[in-house]
Amino acid sequence: MLVFLLPVILLAGCADNPGASPPAPPSSRAQAQGNGGVTPPASLEALRAKVQGKKLSIASAAFPNPTLTGLYKVLELLKSDFGVESEFRMMDSTPLNAALISGQVQVGHVSLGGLAAAKEAGADLVAVAGNDQKNVFLVAARGGAASLSDLKGKPFAVSQNLTSIVGQTASRCFAGAGLDVTKDVRLLHLANVGQIVESLEAGRIEGGMSATFRQTELELAKPGAYRVLCKGWEANPQLNDVWAVSRSWLGANSDLALALAIAEIKAARWTHQDKAGWVALAQAKIDGLSAQAAERNYATLVTELDDWPVNGALDEKMCAYTLATSREFGVVKRDYSCADLVSFDYQKAALDFLGAR
The missing domain is CATH 3.40.190.10 (Periplasmic binding protein-like II)
Structure with a gap:
């Protein structure tokens, strides 16, 4: 969960490291953005062969808390399943904005409301997957x-x-x-x-x-x-945090975006299947979190709220509600649709590959 307290203006670009390819030309970029759909991989190994050895710079403006446990599992799966190394950092919103603008950060773990505000300010960002879904x-x-x-x-x-x-x-x-x-x-x-x-x-x-x-x-x-x-x-059932990238980065890195979407759904399913693993990971990542507190957070976030749905956190009804609420409260002035800010194609392709539950 991040940028909870203030909607932030988030601008992103390609990072200067082996994980980022230069922006694709318009014809290939349009296809990568899902205009023609995203094709599921033939196998995990086939997708791994395309992305292995690449690096992702990922940042969140959150502070360590149990709602980030799913994020940490996604980072683990990117490495174990796809051989993708993630440089993850937590930053205050202002330096995070600067890092995204300069291209030092490729993937932002951001609120959907903040993404809408960034879009209105001129940033060309798109969400390719969700993470912790609920308003906690x-x-x-x-x-x-x-x-x-x-x-x-x-x-x-x-x-x-x-x-x-x-x-x-x-x-x-x-x-x-x-x-x-x-x-x-x-x-x-x-x-x-x-x-x-x-x-x-x-x-x-x-x-x-x-x-x-x-x-x-x-x-x-x-x-x-x-x-x-x-x-x-x-x-106030808003769609909370999403994985956002610049459209230019996405045009050149569609395979990485698909790996991210698959890792997200696998992390959600792991959350529901392995309570002990979730509790252990939460304790490992959050200083001072007791086993009792971790167990209670699991009961609330996973059992009661279903904060990480097994078929993906991007939800069209919640998205529409969130954007309408953002406009009602003056976060944005324009009437944005989900299509303006979210590509559901990567989540759909991940589900086609993994199978819906």
């Missing part, structure tokens, strides 16, 4: 509040603005209860969800925006002290 944000309150109406007139915190997915979720949750988050609570803006949760723990606010993995830590520390009053995946 939620409204949390101290134990005395049984419903959102109990927060009326009380201090409630969101992140820096109401146009991010965090703010949008707050607005949707309160609207669903017949309330207005801008009028019916004492609205506070804090830097990020981490600060919101800290303020909730300290008693400086009565309610605020949290996330599933944050809530897990709260409940382990003080069982029963906090309540979840609204779940983002129900009130």
Whole structure:
């Protein structure tokens, strides 16, 4: 999960390393973008022969948390199944933007809403696969509040603005209860969800925006002290993170994009089949994550939310909803369709190869 707090403007280009070919001429680029469809590989070995030894520069503006476990598995599968080395880094959004603009990063793990904003700013990016699918944000309150109406007139915190997915979720949750988050609570803006949760723990606010993995830590520390009053995946079911590339890079690297899409679906299926492996990988990648916390995150993210669907995270209905919501909240001014921002062809080809479940 990344760039949760603010939609960012993400610009991408080809990286100067062995994994990036120069932009393809327009005729071949159009075919690679899925105008004529993407052909599934004859075998895993056949696709590996085309991409083995290449390198991918991949970046995320997220901080380490359990929703990134699927991402880490994708990187493992790119190496084990296809011989593709990934240089992965986490960056703040501003330097990430600069790295994408300069071509130092080829693949961005970005929010779909942020991708739409980048498109409106002139970036020619396209999503070729999804990753963690669900909106994991939620409204949390101290134990005395049984419903959102109990927060009326009380201090409630969101992140820096109401146009991010965090703010949008707050607005949707309160609207669903017949309330207005801008009028019916004492609205506070804090830097990020981490600060919101800290303020909730300290008693400086009565309610605020949290996330599933944050809530897990709260409940382990003080069982029963906090309540979840609204779940983002129900009130604001947006398509969350996607794998985005520049169209020029895609035109020259369609085989790598297909390998990425196949690795994504294989990672999702591994998630559902190997709970112990998921817990171990989450603990290995996230400092301080206890086995108990990892188990609870698995129960929430995998069992309850199905955050990594076995047939791929790109979903047309969720995509359309996300783009409509982005326009409603002013993230973008244009009416974008999914076809403007997402190619479903690589996920479809991966499913043709692996078989749908």
